[in-house]
Amino acid sequence: MASALRRLAKCSDSARLLSFAGCSRGRRGHFARPCTVTAQRNFSSASAMTVDLDGSTGIAVMKLHSPPVNTLSLDFLTEIAISLEKLEMNKGCRGVVVTSALPKIFSAGLDILELYGRSPERCGEFWRAVQEMWLKFYSSRLVTIAAINGSSPAGGCLLSMTCDYRIMADNPRYGIGLNETQLGIVAPFWFKDTMVNTVGHRTAEIALQLGLLYSPQDALKIGMVDELVPEEKLVSTATEAMARWFAIPDHARQITKSAMRKPTIDKLLSARETDIGNFVSFITKDSIQKSLKVYLENLRKKKA
């Protein structure tokens, strides 16, 4: 635990200090007004994101906006999943670009405050929402492109990896990876499966055991992201990439996507309750709760 914190403390980027951290509650309201005003249909209202669908192109842009670092709380996960579901049901939508409205951070991952000091019931409810978000994105009929404009540890990395294509801002200060072990917790089997599907067995083995956060250059090298561009070109590059995916008839692309991902999805679907049970019994252990307490206290000291 201590050494993981030392490692995190070395990061110069304050966003990375908050990797896989919470502490965002009570601040959200301040920034929660939609930060973009567009002529297109906007699904969000006083929410932690904006979703803009351009009816002429069929491309929606989902901008995560839960300050300070887009941690994935129960509410936020639910909102993300519902927003995707709405887009899925909208016949005018063929693809979605997921990005962050906040500087330097794509998403800091699961909200530690949802894991610390909570009842088993609440932990179970939270975990079901994490599963739901993953299931919805990994099996989406839409073309999903992550425009990763900041650090993307743990759950943020998972969200990116559910997408069909990942473009990251070429800023060496940003990191991406499933760094759960650094906090003394463990990525569940379906995080692991998604990682193996993305970077292969051996790279996943070493990355997951060491909880590695990769620089954009290294992430590109191992195939965790597909393309790097200067940050200001992220959205335009995502739009251009979308055009290549739209060139393919939707039904053929969707059947192919399902053929690739269905075995992984079915594995979670057939073990969903067991997975929730495992998570709850792990996270509510005294030793794990103690680790999380120390971690949160250290975070608070750093911020003070």
Place this chain on the structure above:
Amino acid sequence: MASALRRLAKCSDSARLLSFAGCSRGRRGHFARPCTVTAQRNFSSASAMTVDLDGSTGIAVMKLHSPPVNTLSLDFLTEIAISLEKLEMNKGCRGVVVTSALPKIFSAGLDILELYGRSPERCGEFWRAVQEMWLKFYSSRLVTIAAINGSSPAGGCLLSMTCDYRIMADNPRYGIGLNETQLGIVAPFWFKDTMVNTVGHRTAEIALQLGLLYSPQDALKIGMVDELVPEEKLVSTATEAMARWFAIPDHARQITKSAMRKPTIDKLLSARETDIGNFVSFITKDSIQKSLKVYLENLRKKKA
């Protein structure tokens, strides 16, 4: 569909225009005489290929010769499978080099004319022949080397990928890949499995969804082919490669090959009829037939 055609229309190589296309019927007879005369035993007679077995080396060369672009019709698939079976039964044969007798094209893949306007029975018969070709090659006791001397889309790419080793002519005009989705159709699970076994899960996911055709250089980079050589050195390089495989005792190599491929083969064997049923019900759909019609009409216009 339209955009897929636009993409194809950009190719400067006429062979690529015919990627995954048919239109070869009625012409075959013209070129079907064996184009090489050799002192070795020749299995073919007035067929769409020549098979020359060199008794002194144990190497057979199978040259596909079904003008204009080696599309895989029911007859041609059957002939290919029977030719391989004959070689398998010949104790003097230890390896086979598969190549094309036609310029610029290895094989344009499955014959679209077998898919358009046919009865469900005929479609099923055709699909069984595609399965049979794959099963025979992927499980062959022989060392199989593809000498890819031209473009190799869709079924042509599949045939290459069943081989133990792939050498491609280093000509940037050639393309190779499973580009089915570009035509609005879908590679079945065993095409996909072969692709995953060759290039890994993530590369297969993106290549199959986008129906990508790779240049030889890019195909080498992702591991879809193993070696590039100037076109005139293809056969000699294949012979040299064969020597490396022949240096290994056959029984040890064969057991090892089977251990690697049996799970993938068993998957199709245990779902063969279901797979035929799925294919027939997909390909005979009105919407798919309409797509194929448009595609064929466009091909004819281009050729006119």
Place this chain on the structure above:
Amino acid sequence: MASALRRLAKCSDSARLLSFAGCSRGRRGHFARPCTVTAQRNFSSASAMTVDLDGSTGIAVMKLHSPPVNTLSLDFLTEIAISLEKLEMNKGCRGVVVTSALPKIFSAGLDILELYGRSPERCGEFWRAVQEMWLKFYSSRLVTIAAINGSSPAGGCLLSMTCDYRIMADNPRYGIGLNETQLGIVAPFWFKDTMVNTVGHRTAEIALQLGLLYSPQDALKIGMVDELVPEEKLVSTATEAMARWFAIPDHARQITKSAMRKPTIDKLLSARETDIGNFVSFITKDSIQKSLKVYLENLRKKKA
């Protein structure tokens, strides 16, 4: 067989001539005194290895010392497995570095003398010990790092691949790989699975069929080893690497390691007796025994 021997005969390094060979019996006693004297606890006594645990760091160094080439006999395999088990039970131990006390060779692999002219019972007992060594290492709770300071064919490569991390001496004379087919024998499914988990399906397919031995540079390129260093820096580099693994809380790392490897381990556990039966019936075949005889005779001639 002959060609495999020719290939081996080309190697300039005498250690490689003995790749996957035996002939070490009767010599062991000579070198079997522990070659290092340390202040730390030493598990070994007049054995074929030394195991030094540094209580202050929690790092054990296991030095294989069964001259001339660390072939894995029944006794040696048993000793290796028991030594690891003792370390596992020692709460002061968190990681182990496996290396060789002999020059130029990490381990020459399974002892051919255990395979030639033995009763089926003895062959079965031997194979169970090979399984046991693999099972213990592949599932170890400890951080396992292979410091590969010499050639590492066949069983030597397998032992390396069970580790969490592999550092190899950057000496082009050394080779590493599962070269079983070169001797006319076959790596069993769990050797193959370990290889696929390490270098991926396609690379494993070609490497196993051709029984390839890779130079350190090539082994790094395909991911069979993780890092190359000058030979004199092997142990210090291994210690530094260990520190990165120790930075992760043990329980999180161990659960993650198990999640990655359990399916592969369970596959052998559920087919252990069948696997022994298959091995015994294969290795006791007349044709295989004859091959091994020729191989051993050639080895003896070379040494004379």
